[in-house]
Amino acid sequence: MATRLDGKVVSKRILSELQQTVTGLAQQGVTPTLAVILVGSDPASQVYVRNKQRRAEEIGVRSLMFKLPEETSQKTLLAKVAELNQDPDVDGILVQLPLPKQLDERVVINSIDPDKDVDGFSPVSVGRLWTNEPTVVASTPYGIMALLDAYQIDVTGKRVVIVGRSNIVGRPLAGLMVNHDATVTIAHSKTRDLKALTREADILVVAIGVPHFIGADAVKPGATVIDVGISRGADGKLHGDVDADAVEPVAGALTPVPGGVGPMTIASLMAQTVELAKRRLHG
Ligand SMILES: NC(=O)C1=CN([C@@H]2O[C@H](COP(=O)(O)OP(=O)(O)OC[C@H]3O[C@@H](n4cnc5c(N)ncnc54)[C@H](OP(=O)(O)O)[C@@H]3O)[C@@H](O)[C@H]2O)C=CC1
Numbered sequence: 372m373a374t375r376l377d378g379k380v381v382s383k384r385i386l387s388e389l390q391q392t393v394t395g396l397a398q399q400g401v402t403p404t405l406a407v408i409l410v411g412s413d414p415a416s417q418v419y420v421r422n423k424q425r426r427a428e429e430i431g432v433r434s435l436m437f438k439l440p441e442e443t444s445q446k447t448l449l450a451k452v453a454e455l456n457q458d459p460d461v462d463g464i465l466v467q468l469p470l471p472k473q474l475d476e477r478v479v480i481n482s483i484d485p486d487k488d489v490d491g492f493s494p495v496s497v498g499r500l501w502t503n504e505p506t507v508v509a510s511t512p513y514g515i516m517a518l519l520d521a522y523q524i525d526v527t528g529k530r531v532v533i534v535g536r537s538n539i540v541g542r543p544l545a546g547l548m549v550n551h552d553a554t555v556t557i558a559h560s561k562t563r564d565l566k567a568l569t570r571e572a573d574i575l576v577v578a579i580g581v582p583h584f585i586g587a588d589a590v591k592p593g594a595t596v597i598d599v600g601i602s603r604g605a606d607g608k609l610h611g612d613v614d615a616d617a618v619e620p621v622a623g624a625l626t627p628v629p630g631g632v633g634p635m636t637i638a639s640l641m642a643q644t645v646e647l648a649k650r651r652l653h654g
């Protein structure tokens with residue numbers, strides 16, 4: 372049976388350490404502040420927003436939430452970002468993705484001050500990631516690396532297959548994995564013979580948003596399987612991209628959904644918000 376990689380437990384530990392750091396910052400007059408913009412009602416984004424607000428409150432991070440209607444114009448959204456860029460009390464800005472169709476994701480992301488881009492989506496941060504310089508990185512990949520680290524799963528020299536090439540998960544995770552000496556393949560909807568590829572993975576990461584897409588026959592015995600997917604089923608429950616019941620007897624380690632990658636994403640977002648806030652003291 373696979374070891375359950377418990378993101379809930381590991382994230383709690385990280386958050387309680389952060390809480391102490393935040394208390395220290397407060398004594399120096401700094402309250403780490405995160406501004407979140409949510410346009411419309413993407414279901415995964417709503418889950419994220421709710422949990423994020425809770426955790427921020429618990430550890431003393433100030434979280435400002437801006438909910439804009441589905442039909443918001445590009446101009447209105449850019450004006451909101453510009454206002455937050457100028458606000459000296461705001462350390463990090465996060466625009467929830469995906470955005471509704473009328474909005475140009477790249478233009479919006481590029482308008483965020485790179486020094487406040489807590490998601491690490493700006494071209495400057497992405498460039499630093501791929502040149503292996505210190506930088507803010509996307510919270511989900513960061514959280515996945517922290518979870519592997521907590522269970523002492525070393526990626527050095529391992530074959531890592533990442534299914535999904537989004538800017539928020541697949542691509543930045545590939546950068547981090549390469550920086551940690553893994554051998555990385557990125558797969559996507561055009562990949563041929565995907566199953567043969569995933570079966571070669573020592574570490575398989577799935578981030579596509581197709582519930583229960585990965586079955587036992589797509590997994591190498593003993594592999595570590597990281598399930599990033601979050602879909603809400605007709606039953607109202609959250610489902611991952613991995614058929615956990617089928618894969619559990621085959622895999623060496625597996626992240627549950629919920630309680631795996633999701634809580635790690637939130638802890639990582641908080642950690643990086645606090646890092647950005649520290650710059651107010653040290654420049
Ligand atoms: N737990 C967490 O913290 C987070 C969870 N998520 C969840 O992860 C999932 C993925 O999110 P995100 O990265 O934003 O997704 P996107 O929708 O931006 O990208 C999906 C990727 O999966 C690929 N894909 C889709 N279907 C298949 C298929 N049948 N076979 C192979 N590849 C496929 C697409 O390929 P192509 O590029 O060719 O179209 C694309 O690269 C979602 O369920 C989301 O809710 C996301 C972020 C954080």
Ligand SMILES: Nc1nc(=O)c2c([nH]1)NC[C@@H]1CN(c3ccc(C(=O)N[C@@H](CCC(=O)O)C(=O)O)cc3)C=[N+]21
Nearest residue numbers: 415416418419422466467468601629630631633634636
């Ligand atoms: N700019 C941007 N950055 C993101 O990182 C980003 C985004 N946009 N848009 C949406 C996706 C999705 N995402 C999630 C993060 C945590 C949970 C999460 O907390 N999951 C819990 C859910 C627990 C529950 O509520 O039942 C868990 O898996 O245990 C879910 C989804 C981040 N994303």
